[in-house]
Amino acid sequence: MIQYPKAFIFDLDGVITDTAEYHYLAWKKLAESLGIMIDREFNEQLKGVSRIESLERILSLKPELLDMPVEEKEKLATKKNEHYKELINQVTPEDILPGIQKLLDDIKSHNIKIALGSASKNAEFVINRLGLKNYFDYIVDAAKIKKGKPDPETFTIAADYFGFEYRECIGVEDSAAGIEAINKAQMFSVGVGDRDHLSDADYLLSDTDDLNFDLIIEKYISNHK
Ligand code: B16
Ligand code: MG
Numbered sequence: 207m208i209q210y211p212k213a214f215i216f217d218l219d220g221v222i223t224d225t226a227e228y229h230y231l232a233w234k235k236l237a238e239s240l241g242i243m244i245d246r247e248f249n250e251q252l253k254g255v256s257r258i259e260s261l262e263r264i265l266s267l268k269p270e271l272l273d274m275p276v277e278e279k280e281k282l283a284t285k286k287n288e289h290y291k292e293l294i295n296q297v298t299p300e301d302i303l304p305g306i307q308k309l310l311d312d313i314k315s316h317n318i319k320i321a322l323g324s325a326s327k328n329a330e331f332v333i334n335r336l337g338l339k340n341y342f343d344y345i346v347d348a349a350k351i352k353k354g355k356p357d358p359e360t361f362t363i364a365a366d367y368f369g370f371e372y373r374e375c376i377g378v379e380d381s382a383a384g385i386e387a388i389n390k391a392q393m394f395s396v397g398v399g400d401r402d403h404l405s406d407a408d409y410l411l412s413d414t415d416d417l418n419f420d421l422i423i424e425k426y427i428s429n430h431k
Pocket of ligand 1: 209217220254255257287329
Protein backbone atom coordinates (compact mmCIF):
# COMPACT_ATOMS: atom_id res chain seq x y z
CA MET A 207 0.00 0.00 0.00
CA ILE A 208 1.24 3.47 -0.85
CA GLN A 209 2.39 5.42 2.18
CA TYR A 210 1.10 8.86 1.33
CA PRO A 211 2.49 11.90 3.14
CA LYS A 212 0.26 13.26 5.91
CA ALA A 213 0.49 16.93 4.95
CA PHE A 214 1.57 19.39 2.29
CA ILE A 215 2.83 22.72 3.60
CA PHE A 216 2.81 25.43 0.96
CA ASP A 217 4.71 28.65 0.74
CA LEU A 218 2.50 31.44 -0.63
CA ASP A 219 4.43 34.19 -2.43
CA GLY A 220 5.90 32.75 -5.60
CA VAL A 221 4.26 29.32 -5.24
CA ILE A 222 0.50 29.78 -5.03
CA THR A 223 0.46 33.19 -6.64
CA ASP A 224 2.99 35.60 -8.05
CA THR A 225 2.95 38.09 -5.18
CA ALA A 226 6.75 37.57 -5.04
CA GLU A 227 6.78 39.99 -7.98
CA TYR A 228 4.75 42.56 -5.99
CA HIS A 229 7.13 42.27 -3.04
CA TYR A 230 9.97 42.93 -5.47
CA LEU A 231 8.29 45.98 -7.04
CA ALA A 232 7.46 47.45 -3.63
CA TRP A 233 11.01 46.93 -2.28
CA LYS A 234 12.52 48.32 -5.48
CA LYS A 235 10.50 51.52 -5.18
CA LEU A 236 11.41 51.95 -1.52
CA ALA A 237 15.09 51.23 -2.21
CA GLU A 238 15.16 53.81 -5.03
CA SER A 239 13.75 56.45 -2.69
CA LEU A 240 16.85 55.80 -0.56
CA GLY A 241 19.21 55.95 -3.53
CA ILE A 242 19.69 52.17 -3.60
CA MET A 243 19.26 50.12 -6.77
CA ILE A 244 18.20 46.48 -6.50
CA ASP A 245 17.68 43.98 -9.31
CA ARG A 246 15.97 40.60 -9.64
CA GLU A 247 19.16 38.71 -8.80
CA PHE A 248 19.49 40.60 -5.49
CA ASN A 249 15.77 40.03 -4.89
CA GLU A 250 16.35 36.25 -4.75
CA GLN A 251 17.84 36.68 -1.29
CA LEU A 252 14.76 38.60 -0.09
CA LYS A 253 12.36 35.80 -1.01
CA GLY A 254 10.90 34.06 2.03
CA VAL A 255 12.68 36.52 4.33
CA SER A 256 10.70 38.63 6.83
CA ARG A 257 9.83 42.26 6.16
CA ILE A 258 12.33 43.78 8.59
CA GLU A 259 15.14 41.38 7.64
CA SER A 260 14.52 42.20 3.95
CA LEU A 261 14.88 45.91 4.77
CA GLU A 262 18.15 45.26 6.63
CA ARG A 263 19.52 43.41 3.59
CA ILE A 264 18.60 46.33 1.32
CA LEU A 265 20.09 48.91 3.71
CA SER A 266 23.32 46.91 3.86
CA LEU A 267 23.88 47.97 0.24
CA LYS A 268 24.37 51.48 1.63
CA PRO A 269 25.99 50.64 4.98
CA GLU A 270 25.80 54.21 6.38
CA LEU A 271 21.99 53.77 6.45
CA LEU A 272 22.15 50.64 8.62
CA ASP A 273 22.67 52.77 11.74
CA MET A 274 19.37 54.64 11.46
CA PRO A 275 17.07 54.45 14.52
CA VAL A 276 14.78 51.42 14.79
CA GLU A 277 11.71 53.69 14.51
CA GLU A 278 12.97 54.97 11.15
CA LYS A 279 13.44 51.41 9.92
CA GLU A 280 9.93 50.54 11.04
CA LYS A 281 8.57 53.55 9.13
CA LEU A 282 10.36 52.41 5.97
CA ALA A 283 9.08 48.84 6.36
CA THR A 284 5.55 50.19 6.85
CA LYS A 285 5.89 52.36 3.74
CA LYS A 286 6.89 49.31 1.68
CA ASN A 287 3.99 47.35 3.13
CA GLU A 288 1.47 50.12 2.30
CA HIS A 289 2.59 50.01 -1.33
CA TYR A 290 2.53 46.19 -1.30
CA LYS A 291 -1.02 46.23 0.11
CA GLU A 292 -2.15 48.49 -2.74
CA LEU A 293 -0.75 45.95 -5.20
CA ILE A 294 -2.35 42.89 -3.58
CA ASN A 295 -5.73 44.62 -3.47
CA GLN A 296 -5.95 43.80 -7.16
CA VAL A 297 -5.39 40.05 -6.65
CA THR A 298 -8.24 37.82 -7.92
CA PRO A 299 -8.71 34.02 -8.33
CA GLU A 300 -7.28 34.45 -11.83
CA ASP A 301 -3.92 35.09 -10.19
CA ILE A 302 -3.61 31.52 -8.88
CA LEU A 303 -0.50 30.18 -10.60
CA PRO A 304 -0.96 27.40 -13.20
CA GLY A 305 -1.22 23.87 -11.80
CA ILE A 306 -1.90 24.96 -8.21
CA GLN A 307 -5.68 24.54 -8.10
CA LYS A 308 -5.42 21.02 -9.60
CA LEU A 309 -2.68 20.05 -7.15
CA LEU A 310 -4.74 21.30 -4.19
CA ASP A 311 -7.76 19.33 -5.46
CA ASP A 312 -5.68 16.16 -5.84
CA ILE A 313 -4.24 16.52 -2.32
CA LYS A 314 -7.71 17.08 -0.85
CA SER A 315 -9.18 14.09 -2.67
CA HIS A 316 -6.55 11.90 -0.97
CA ASN A 317 -7.51 13.28 2.44
CA ILE A 318 -4.07 14.75 2.97
CA LYS A 319 -3.90 17.88 5.12
CA ILE A 320 -2.92 21.21 3.60
CA ALA A 321 -1.20 24.04 5.48
CA LEU A 322 0.12 27.43 4.50
CA GLY A 323 3.65 28.21 5.71
CA SER A 324 4.26 31.76 4.57
CA ALA A 325 6.53 34.36 6.12
CA SER A 326 4.03 37.02 5.10
CA LYS A 327 1.75 38.80 7.57
CA ASN A 328 -0.48 39.48 4.56
CA ALA A 329 -0.84 35.78 3.72
CA GLU A 330 -4.41 35.25 4.92
CA PHE A 331 -5.57 38.37 3.07
CA VAL A 332 -4.04 37.08 -0.18
CA ILE A 333 -5.46 33.56 0.29
CA ASN A 334 -8.91 35.10 0.78
CA ARG A 335 -8.51 37.26 -2.33
CA LEU A 336 -7.59 34.12 -4.30
CA GLY A 337 -10.70 32.33 -2.98
CA LEU A 338 -8.57 29.45 -1.65
CA LYS A 339 -9.23 29.76 2.09
CA ASN A 340 -11.32 26.59 2.27
CA TYR A 341 -8.47 24.40 1.06
CA PHE A 342 -6.31 25.16 4.07
CA ASP A 343 -6.61 23.14 7.26
CA TYR A 344 -4.08 25.39 8.97
CA ILE A 345 -2.49 28.75 8.21
CA VAL A 346 0.74 29.57 10.02
CA ASP A 347 0.55 33.01 11.65
CA ALA A 348 3.76 34.73 10.51
CA ALA A 349 3.46 37.20 13.41
CA LYS A 350 3.94 34.33 15.89
CA ILE A 351 7.05 32.88 14.26
CA LYS A 352 10.13 33.54 16.42
CA LYS A 353 12.70 32.48 13.83
CA GLY A 354 11.88 33.00 10.17
CA LYS A 355 13.08 30.97 7.18
CA PRO A 356 15.73 29.49 6.82
CA ASP A 357 14.93 28.34 10.36
CA PRO A 358 12.51 25.37 10.09
CA GLU A 359 9.98 26.83 12.59
CA THR A 360 7.50 28.03 9.92
CA PHE A 361 7.15 24.44 8.71
CA THR A 362 7.50 22.51 11.98
CA ILE A 363 4.79 24.62 13.63
CA ALA A 364 2.30 23.40 11.01
CA ALA A 365 3.31 19.73 11.41
CA ASP A 366 3.14 20.12 15.20
CA TYR A 367 -0.37 21.55 14.91
CA PHE A 368 -1.50 18.34 13.15
CA GLY A 369 0.67 16.13 15.37
CA PHE A 370 2.51 14.65 12.36
CA GLU A 371 6.11 13.54 12.12
CA TYR A 372 8.15 15.97 10.06
CA ARG A 373 9.35 13.25 7.70
CA GLU A 374 5.70 12.62 6.77
CA CYS A 375 5.30 16.17 5.46
CA ILE A 376 6.10 17.80 2.14
CA GLY A 377 7.03 21.48 1.84
CA VAL A 378 6.69 23.45 -1.41
CA GLU A 379 8.83 26.58 -1.85
CA ASP A 380 10.22 29.07 -4.36
CA SER A 381 12.96 30.52 -2.15
CA ALA A 382 16.40 29.29 -1.17
CA ALA A 383 15.66 30.23 2.46
CA GLY A 384 12.44 28.18 2.34
CA ILE A 385 14.07 25.07 0.86
CA GLU A 386 16.73 25.27 3.57
CA ALA A 387 13.99 25.52 6.21
CA ILE A 388 12.13 22.45 4.86
CA ASN A 389 15.34 20.42 4.63
CA LYS A 390 16.35 21.38 8.16
CA ALA A 391 12.92 20.20 9.34
CA GLN A 392 13.69 16.81 7.71
CA MET A 393 10.65 17.20 5.46
CA PHE A 394 10.59 16.41 1.74
CA SER A 395 11.30 19.63 -0.16
CA VAL A 396 9.76 20.53 -3.51
CA GLY A 397 11.32 23.58 -5.16
CA VAL A 398 9.70 25.68 -7.86
CA GLY A 399 12.18 27.87 -9.68
CA ASP A 400 15.65 27.71 -11.15
CA ARG A 401 18.52 25.43 -10.20
CA ASP A 402 20.89 28.32 -9.50
CA HIS A 403 18.94 29.17 -6.36
CA LEU A 404 17.14 25.97 -5.41
CA SER A 405 19.67 23.21 -6.03
CA ASP A 406 19.16 21.82 -2.50
CA ALA A 407 15.52 20.87 -3.17
CA ASP A 408 14.76 17.13 -2.98
CA TYR A 409 12.63 17.56 -6.09
CA LEU A 410 12.99 20.60 -8.34
CA LEU A 411 10.60 21.88 -10.98
CA SER A 412 10.99 25.01 -13.04
CA ASP A 413 7.31 25.93 -13.07
CA THR A 414 4.17 25.49 -10.95
CA ASP A 415 2.52 24.04 -14.05
CA ASP A 416 4.86 21.04 -13.68
CA LEU A 417 3.58 20.27 -10.17
CA ASN A 418 1.90 16.89 -10.54
CA PHE A 419 0.49 15.06 -7.51
CA ASP A 420 1.44 11.53 -8.67
CA LEU A 421 4.99 12.51 -9.58
CA ILE A 422 5.54 14.31 -6.28
CA ILE A 423 4.29 11.24 -4.39
CA GLU A 424 6.56 8.99 -6.46
CA LYS A 425 9.61 11.12 -5.60
CA TYR A 426 8.56 11.38 -1.97
CA ILE A 427 8.23 7.60 -1.67
CA SER A 428 11.54 6.84 -3.39
CA ASN A 429 13.21 9.38 -1.10
CA HIS A 430 11.95 7.42 1.93
CA LYS A 431 13.44 4.10 0.87
P1 B16 B 1 5.10 40.61 4.57
P2 B16 B 1 6.47 33.66 1.51
C1 B16 B 1 7.42 36.06 2.17
O1 B16 B 1 6.34 35.24 1.82
C2 B16 B 1 7.99 36.74 0.94
O2 B16 B 1 8.64 35.80 0.11
C3 B16 B 1 8.98 37.80 1.33
O3 B16 B 1 9.42 38.49 0.17
C4 B16 B 1 8.33 38.79 2.32
O4 B16 B 1 9.25 39.77 2.75
C5 B16 B 1 7.81 38.00 3.52
O5 B16 B 1 6.88 37.03 3.07
C6 B16 B 1 7.12 38.89 4.52
O6 B16 B 1 5.96 39.43 3.93
O7 B16 B 1 5.90 41.85 4.48
O8 B16 B 1 3.84 40.61 3.71
O9 B16 B 1 4.80 40.21 6.01
O10 B16 B 1 7.29 33.53 0.27
O11 B16 B 1 7.10 33.05 2.74
O12 B16 B 1 5.03 33.23 1.30
MG1 MG C 1 7.92 32.36 -1.52
